[in-house]
Amino acid sequence: MKNKKLTIILILCCCSCVPKIPVKGNRPFIYLTNSSKYFLLPAGDIEKPLDMAQRISVSWQGKDYFFNAWVKADESGIEMTLLNELGVNMGELSYQNGPVSFSSPIFPPSLKPEYIVADFQLCFYNVAALRNAFKDYKLLFEDMGNVRRIFQGKTVIIEIEKNQNAVRLVNHLRGYTYTLEGNFE
Numbered sequence: 001m002k003n004k005k006l007t008i009i010l011i012l013c014c015c016s017c018v019p020k021i022p023v024k025g026n027r028p029f030i031y032l033t034n035s036s037k038y039f040l041l042p043a044g045d046i047e048k049p050l051d052m053a054q055r056i057s058v059s060w061q062g063k064d065y066f067f068n069a070w071v072k073a074d075e076s077g078i079e080m081t082l083l084n085e086l087g088v089n090m091g092e093l094s095y096q097n098g099p100v101s102f103s104s105p106i107f108p109p110s111l112k113p114e115y116i117v118a119d120f121q122l123c124f125y126n127v128a129a130l131r132n133a134f135k136d137y138k139l140l141f142e143d144m145g146n147v148r149r150i151f152q153g154k155t156v157i158i159e160i161e162k163n164q165n166a167v168r169l170v171n172h173l174r175g176y177t178y179t180l181e182g183n184f185e
Contacts, residue, residue, distance in 0.1 A: 028100055030118045033152055033173060036137045040114065041121050042097050045129035049074035052182050056082075060176040073124065078117060093117070119178060122148065123160050123167050 029039045050073045058065045067090060068083045077096035082104070084090050091104030095117045102113035122130065127143045134141040140151040148160040157173040167180040 027097065028114045030112070030114045032118075032137075032139060032150065033157065036139050036152070038118055038133060038137075040095065040100075040117055041125055041129050041133060043073075043077045043095070044075040045121075045126045046073055046075065047124055047126050050124065055181040057179045057181075058176065073120070078120060080116075119169055119171075122150070122158065123162065123169055123180070 027039045027042075029037045032038045050071055052071060054069045054071055056067055056069055066085065068085070068087075070081045070083070072079045077094065080093040082090040082092070084106075090106045091102060093113050093116060094101040095113075100113045100117055102111070102116075104111075130143075130148075131141050134150070138152065139157075142149045142151065146162050148158075148162075149156050150158040152173075155172075157171070159170045159172070161168045162184065164185045165181060165183065167178075167184060169178045169180075171177070
């Protein structure tokens, strides 16, 4: 009996000395740089709810891609349906504060939908939540109203320009550009 009590006391003493490690729960993450993780933010950190059609153009590796999307995003999560120019379903994405779900008959399984969610969050999520997300990394988040930038040192790695009809994200580090067109008022 004395040994059990002593063991319990030793365990409690040891556990109280262990440094606290930040826990992000089951939230997925991406690498914004080769060494900087970005954990997806909770859905409740969105600036304002969206329920709208968007026209999307993507430039990557010298090629341009065009498609449409229906996006519903609010405090409960992000839902996207991607459609080609003829309205045929190209894929569906869902994020509700846990793993990202993505199904598509078109896009390869190697496509990581967490990157789509992260880019969406960089464009449409609350400035304070984004600043907080970057505070533990060697990245600087800057917001100037209609322009957001993420710096690694003095180098801009991501730049986002927003107006009432379009949002343009340029990822200088990874070499791609998104342009989202819609009514963002």
